[in-house]
Amino acid sequence: MTIPVSDCELRDPRQKRTRRLLQDALRKLLQEKPFEAILVQDITGAATLNRATFYDHYPDKFALFEAMVGGEFLELLKKRNIRFDGTCSSAIEAIVLAVCDYLKEIHTNEKQCANQGVFGPMLDSALIRAIRIVVLEGLPKRAGRVGVSHHVVASTVSWALYGATREWFYSARQHRTAEIASFVASIVVPVIEAAVGKGQGAFSRARRQTDTGSEQNAKPS
Amino acid sequence: MTIPVSDCELRDPRQKRTRRLLQDALRKLLQEKPFEAILVQDITGAATLNRATFYDHYPDKFALFEAMVGGEFLELLKKRNIRFDGTCSSAIEAIVLAVCDYLKEIHTNEKQCANQGVFGPMLDSALIRAIRIVVLEGLPKRAGRVGVSHHVVASTVSWALYGATREWFYSARQHRTAEIASFVASIVVPVIEAAVGKGQGAFSRARRQTDTGSEQNAKPS
DNA sequence: CATCATCCGTCGATTAGACGACAGTTGTTG
DNA sequence: CAACAACTGTCGTCTAATCGACGGATGATG
Numbered sequence: 001m002t003i004p005v006s007d008c009e010l011r012d013p014r015q016k017r018t019r020r021l022l023q024d025a026l027r028k029l030l031q032e033k034p035f036e037a038i039l040v041q042d043i044t045g046a047a048t049l050n051r052a053t054f055y056d057h058y059p060d061k062f063a064l065f066e067a068m069v070g071g072e073f074l075e076l077l078k079k080r081n082i083r084f085d086g087t088c089s090s091a092i093e094a095i096v097l098a099v100c101d102y103l104k105e106i107h108t109n110e111k112q113c114a115n116q117g118v119f120g121p122m123l124d125s126a127l128i129r130a131i132r133i134v135v136l137e138g139l140p141k142r143a144g145r146v147g148v149s150h151h152v153v154a155s156t157v158s159w160a161l162y163g164a165t166r167e168w169f170y171s172a173r174q175h176r177t178a179e180i181a182s183f184v185a186s187i188v189v190p191v192i193e194a195a196v197g198k199g200q201g202a203f204s205r206a207r208r209q210t211d212t213g214s215e216q217n218a219k220p221s
Numbered sequence: 222m223t224i225p226v227s228d229c230e231l232r233d234p235r236q237k238r239t240r241r242l243l244q245d246a247l248r249k250l251l252q253e254k255p256f257e258a259i260l261v262q263d264i265t266g267a268a269t270l271n272r273a274t275f276y277d278h279y280p281d282k283f284a285l286f287e288a289m290v291g292g293e294f295l296e297l298l299k300k301r302n303i304r305f306d307g308t309c310s311s312a313i314e315a316i317v318l319a320v321c322d323y324l325k326e327i328h329t330n331e332k333q334c335a336n337q338g339v340f341g342p343m344l345d346s347a348l349i350r351a352i353r354i355v356v357l358e359g360l361p362k363r364a365g366r367v368g369v370s371h372h373v374v375a376s377t378v379s380w381a382l383y384g385a386t387r388e389w390f391y392s393a394r395q396h397r398t399a400e401i402a403s404f405v406a407s408i409v410v411p412v413i414e415a416a417v418g419k420g421q422g423a424f425s426r427a428r429r430q431t432d433t434g435s436e437q438n439a440k441p442s
Numbered sequence: 443c444a445t446c447a448t449c450c451g452t453c454g455a456t457t458a459g460a461c462g463a464c465a466g467t468t469g470t471t472g
Numbered sequence: 473c474a475a476c477a478a479c480t481g482t483c484g485t486c487t488a489a490t491c492g493a494c495g496g497a498t499g500a501t502g
Contacts, residue, residue: 012457012490012491013269013270013489013490014457014459014488014489014490015458016269017269018458018459039478039479039480040479040480040481041479041480048234048237048238049234049459049460050234050459050460051460051481052459052460052461052462052481052482052483053458053459053460055480055481055482056458059481060480060481233459233460233487233488234460235458235459235460235487235488235489236488239488239489260448260449261450261451262449262450270489270490271489271490272450272451273451273452273453273489273490273492274488274489274490276450276451276452277488277489280451281450
């Protein structure tokens with residue numbers, strides 16, 4: 001319990017419930033106050049948890065936010081049966097669309113502005129991490145160019161994908177998500193091909209939904 | 222923890238949360254299945270709790286149901302600032318109206334029929350107990366006739382009030398609640414006057430909302 | 443009838459959450 | 473500057489929730 005492991009699948013149902021309560025509480029509070037104005041004790045109060053218990057799961061409220069956003073986004077991908085197993089641009093487009101939809105939803109629910117305060121950067125960081133996880137899961141299936149770590153490739157792809165998507169999304173083109181997706185894919189696919197080789201892999205929409213845990217959890221410490 | 226006390230105000234937040242989770246789970250399940258078809262493990266599953274934990278709080282699912290209904294009803298009274306401090310018929314009418322509204326809500330949300338199975342009798346029993354609590358809280362403020370226990374008076378009043386209300390409510394007069402309330406009050410008020418003396422007390426709508434705990438909890442064991 | 447399955451209610455041992463207190467940090471106020 | 477208030481992050485102790493297992497009750501099936 002004193003170990004804030006980053007484990008994705010927690011064994012003890014009390015821990016799952018606690019993290020769910022904390023994330024639900026933060027989600028609710030974000031509809032009322034800006035992130036900066038939310039205290040740890042506000043979160044634990046709304047979650048009907050003790051303040052000390054918070055620190056058994058997350059080092060600070062930033063980690064909780066990241067876990068919440070990452071978890072929500074990966075859940076969205078799971079619902080849409082989006083999974084990585086290659087480099088096909090259709091899967092890239094699906095991820096981009098998911099990012100656009102998630103950003104749209106965030107900015108209608110939360111009364112936060114992405115262009116001021118810590119909210120925007122934190123959101124970016126959390127989403128990039130989540131995208132990186134998805135990309136990393138798909139990469140090891142293909143042999144990459146020697147000397148290029150999968151981690152580096154995954155990071156590059158996730159940053160490029162999100163950076164391009166974000167730029168388009170916030171440039172008053174929120175309504176033309178299909179156009180964004182197609183453009184971003186045309187930029188990102190070459191990045192992947194350059195790193196892992198061309199014409200071998202393919203992104204694809206997953207055929208069947210399997211019981212793959214996709215919860216996003218606390219930082220390792 | 223091995224003591225399933227009937228305490229209304231639990232000290233440990235874990236216990237409050239646990240009982241809230243159990244009641245929320247039962248409420249949700251009642252919208253899907255009849256009460257008889259709901260297992261204890263269904264409830265604890267939906268509540269993300271261990272089955273053994275259920276028995277630390279309630280002796281069986283009937284007790285949980287009673288606590289849930291009682292708690293909901295007392296909460297409704299609290300929201301409407303209804304409190305007992307005498308025998309005025311306006312407060313009687315307010316309680317009757319609350320009963321009617323609660324019954325109406327129950328039968329729109331839960332897909333249970335009050336005329337078959339154990340649901341109806343359990344609902345009756347739970348509501349009478351809740352009404353009895355409210356009545357009992359108001360009675361001791363007046364000196365009653367010697368030899369007549371407040372508990373007996375409270376029981377008599379609560380059964381009479383609920384019995385009359387229930388009879389009218391289920392006789393296809395659900396839409397004329399004001400009429401029901403006025404009639405029931407005319408029957409019940411004499412009962413009270415006969416027991417505690419006439420013309421002394423008065424029911425009244427409470428002036429201000431105070432922080433009186435009103436949670437309904439497990440049976441004493 | 444015996445067998446099997448399901449659910450109930452209970453128990454002891456383990457683990458996570460509650461609690462109160464603590465020092466450290468920040469910002470305000472006189 | 474000192475004093476104060478508010479919030480953070482941590483620690484040790486106590487307690488409630490989890491887990492697995494148990495026997496007993498019930499009902500369906502051969």
